[in-house]
Amino acid sequence: MILGQVVGTVWATRKNPNLERLKLAIVRPHFWYNPPHDVDHLVAVDQVGAERGQDVLVCVGQPGRWMAGTSAAPIEASIMAIVDRVVMGPSTEDGTP
Amino acid sequence: MMLGRVIGEVWATKRAGAFGHRKAMLVATLAREGDRLFPTGEVVVALDDIGAQQGNVVTVSWGSGARAVFAPPDNRHVLVDAAISRIVDAITLDESGRVLNLQHEEG
Numbered sequence: 001m002i003l004g005q006v007v008g009t010v011w012a013t014r015k016n017p018n019l020e021r022l023k024l025a026i027v028r029p030h031f032w033y034n035p036p037h038d039v040d041h042l043v044a045v046d047q048v049g050a051e052r053g054q055d056v057l058v059c060v061g062q063p064g065r066w067m068a069g070t071s072a073a074p075i076e077a078s079i080m081a082i083v084d085r086v087v088m089g090p091s092t093e094d095g096t097p
Numbered sequence: 098m099m100l101g102r103v104i105g106e107v108w109a110t111k112r113a114g115a116f117g118h119r120k121a122m123l124v125a126t127l128a129r130e131g132d133r134l135f136p137t138g139e140v141v142v143a144l145d146d147i148g149a150q151q152g153n154v155v156t157v158s159w160g161s162g163a164r165a166v167f168a169p170p171d172n173r174h175v176l177v178d179a180a181i182s183r184i185v186d187a188i189t190l191d192e193s194g195r196v197l198n199l200q201h202e203e204g
Contacts, residue, residue, distance in 0.1 A: 087108065089105070
């Protein structure tokens, strides 16, 4: 998965029927492993209600497509979670930050 | 699969149901140069079921096969494209067969 920030939303009236009722968000990755295209953003399906400015986890590829409930949807990225915080370095003994 | 080192943890309350309650770890990918491993500068977020800790070297399964890391039937509804599949104790890096003990070496 990719850690990124939501920087915008995509609205579209005419679209592929498999994209109906799906919210699309523009995500700018903080880190990107092996990016498939030479751009600094990706458009991801959002089913968790992320807002602009929030950090999110984005699942890419086939698993991201299943998020829409069908493998027929033309999707390659889905927002999986809204990040509360990222803990770097050693954590405390009981594992909580 | 790829080798990486756990460098952090991602906390998220609002998450898709396909995630379950598994931890999401930040893993910096590692590349080999000679008999050393060094970070490539790329970071991936991987789900963790086996309790990887900060600093552990791990293998990350990638793509649609990542779901197979989690035991069935629990994995039926898991949607994930990266998962920590094992914690690496040691590997051999070069033809001489020298063993590099990863859990006790900084890098």
